[in-house]
Amino acid sequence: MTTRPVTDTPSVPTTDLQIELTIDSVTVAPEGNAAIDFKITAKANVAHVDGYQLWSEDESGGFFRHSSTKDNAEMHQRPFGTRLWWAHAIRHTATTMRFFAAWSRENPVRVSNYVDIVLPALPAPTEFSARDGGLNVICTGRALPYGEVLLRLDKTSSKVEAGKDGTWRAIIDTAPGTYTASAQCLGGTLPDSPRVSVQVVVAEAPAIPLRLLFPEEGRKISRLTRVTGTARPKTRVEVSVGGGPVAVTEANAGGAWEVSEARSDTPGLVDVFVETPDTGEALRRSVDVESFPVWEVTHLFAGPIVDESGLVTRAGAVAEGRGEQGDTIQYSARGEEPWTDLATVGEDLRWRFEHVAPPPPPPPFRIGRLYLRCPGDPLIRDYTVELQPPVITSPEEGAVTGPSVEFSGFAGLAFDIELPDGSKQRVRPDKEYAWKVVLGPFAPGIHTVIARSAATNHKREQTRRTFLVEDVPGTDDT
Numbered sequence: 001m002t003t004r005p006v007t008d009t010p011s012v013p014t015t016d017l018q019i020e021l022t023i024d025s026v027t028v029a030p031e032g033n034a035a036i037d038f039k040i041t042a043k044a045n046v047a048h049v050d051g052y053q054l055w056s057e058d059e060s061g062g063f064f065r066h067s068s069t070k071d072n073a074e075m076h077q078r079p080f081g082t083r084l085w086w087a088h089a090i091r092h093t094a095t096t097m098r099f100f101a102a103w104s105r106e107n108p109v110r111v112s113n114y115v116d117i118v119l120p121a122l123p124a125p126t127e128f129s130a131r132d133g134g135l136n137v138i139c140t141g142r143a144l145p146y147g148e149v150l151l152r153l154d155k156t157s158s159k160v161e162a163g164k165d166g167t168w169r170a171i172i173d174t175a176p177g178t179y180t181a182s183a184q185c186l187g188g189t190l191p192d193s194p195r196v197s198v199q200v201v202v203a204e205a206p207a208i209p210l211r212l213l214f215p216e217e218g219r220k221i222s223r224l225t226r227v228t229g230t231a232r233p234k235t236r237v238e239v240s241v242g243g244g245p246v247a248v249t250e251a252n253a254g255g256a257w258e259v260s261e262a263r264s265d266t267p268g269l270v271d272v273f274v275e276t277p278d279t280g281e282a283l284r285r286s287v288d289v290e291s292f293p294v295w296e297v298t299h300l301f302a303g304p305i306v307d308e309s310g311l312v313t314r315a316g317a318v319a320e321g322r323g324e325q326g327d328t329i330q331y332s333a334r335g336e337e338p339w340t341d342l343a344t345v346g347e348d349l350r351w352r353f354e355h356v357a358p359p360p361p362p363p364p365f366r367i368g369r370l371y372l373r374c375p376g377d378p379l380i381r382d383y384t385v386e387l388q389p390p391v392i393t394s395p396e397e398g399a400v401t402g403p404s405v406e407f408s409g410f411a412g413l414a415f416d417i418e419l420p421d422g423s424k425q426r427v428r429p430d431k432e433y434a435w436k437v438v439l440g441p442f443a444p445g446i447h448t449v450i451a452r453s454a455a456t457n458h459k460r461e462q463t464r465r466t467f468l469v470e471d472v473p474g475t476d477d478t
Helices: none
Strands: 019-028 035-044 055-058 063-066 083-087 094-103 115-116 127-133 136-142 147-152 157-162 167-173 178-185 195-200 211-214 224-230 237-242 247-250 258-262 268-278 279-288 296-306 312-322 329-334 339-344 350-355 368-373 380-388 391-394 399-402 407-412 413-420 424-427 434-439 445-453 463-468
Touching: 019 094, 019 115, 035 094, 055 083, 063 083, 094 329, 094 413, 127 178, 127 195, 136 147, 136 178, 136 195, 147 167, 157 167, 211 279, 237 258, 247 258, 312 329, 350 368, 391 463, 407 463, 424 434
Parallel strands: 296 380, 399 463
Antiparallel strands: 019 035, 035 083, 055 063, 055 094, 094 115, 127 136, 136 167, 147 157, 147 178, 178 195, 211 224, 224 258, 237 247, 237 268, 268 279, 296 312, 312 350, 329 339, 329 368, 339 350, 368 380, 391 407, 407 434, 413 424, 413 445, 445 463
8 A cells, every 4th residue: 555644744855865766677566556665775874773764755746655555554664685575656757766775754854866767658459359349340359457448440440458467358339441550558657568469350230121020010018028039249229118108229239229218108009100210221020019008297396385366385385287086196215115095086187186284294295206107008208397387467368468577476485587688587485485577578469478486407397478469559640
């Protein structure tokens, strides 16, 4: 272990050098970690001394003590004579390391000559090979344990770290062609190794057509399903099921591709659509998605809650949405057991949870991440609980106004109003949580403003207000 004591004391030698140091046989330590092995000889020019401390000095004048063995056992004093030792490489110049001896374990005062050694370069990677992996090059080799290796393939470069046994492996994507692959061990504080290189030829990709293997035509599948097939190697594959989100994957070197979880947003007979934009190929197949509850979340907020009368709950929570009558919506803070019932869908096909009573008890969820599910639907949804959007009491939705419009309402915290041109105006409620602002002038026509929390990551919860600005006739010139 190499330590660096905090000291402002320069390594000023005593009048007479009391120790003579000699260091030779410097090699890179096979254990790696930018360390060196060497043979050191120390001779005392004074009597009745038992040992000394070995130090090094870096390029900025800092001092490092080298007193531990490779097994991290501490040597309080180094005995005189000749022996093998080691040290982490610490540069005094770009290519050298400087040693000296001192009596003290702290705040060293130099009592020996300086010994400057040339730092050895790391050995080059061994067993280096590069082969065609199918539109990529697979490189393997051996270096010092945990050493960093720089790979180059023409103008492409990447780094990889060797394992405990020194072996390493890297894959570099590339187009067909002939390349020179090279590897170099990076030394850190030691000089980098020489490069080793080999030639590698990457063959053209086989012309594998786009195929859809699973699910088969007419197969009964769950809402979340695996989709597999083949395509031209290394091509982008886009998959959608039943109007759900597009899942993207890539065909491997053998042409196989797989989407582990594609989601359908529609039960019953739906289409699986697969496309490879790079080749222009597309496939469509009909499957039967098992029935699942259809539900959605329209509002999910917590924190200060204010209603249209200005009544405020400082720590509340509201969740609401739509679904199928009788279905239960459940929540979990971590997306796993235990799940707790939140609300049941009513006859109007809506569900709502509201916690607006003053605490205690505290609301069941707060601002942040929350997971919701509906039993019977395999999909667990991840939501962000936001702040309540502002309440706009005036003007009413669809109101007819003049060019300058006075907006008012209630809000628990500061918020932004986004105007039709995309600009925003910050609004702060008063102590009674009421707010009022005059916006405009607006041109004649229909306009919509959006009010939402000023928090940058809160985007879902918003209040929209649409109004009509009258076209006031001008003065008659007759």
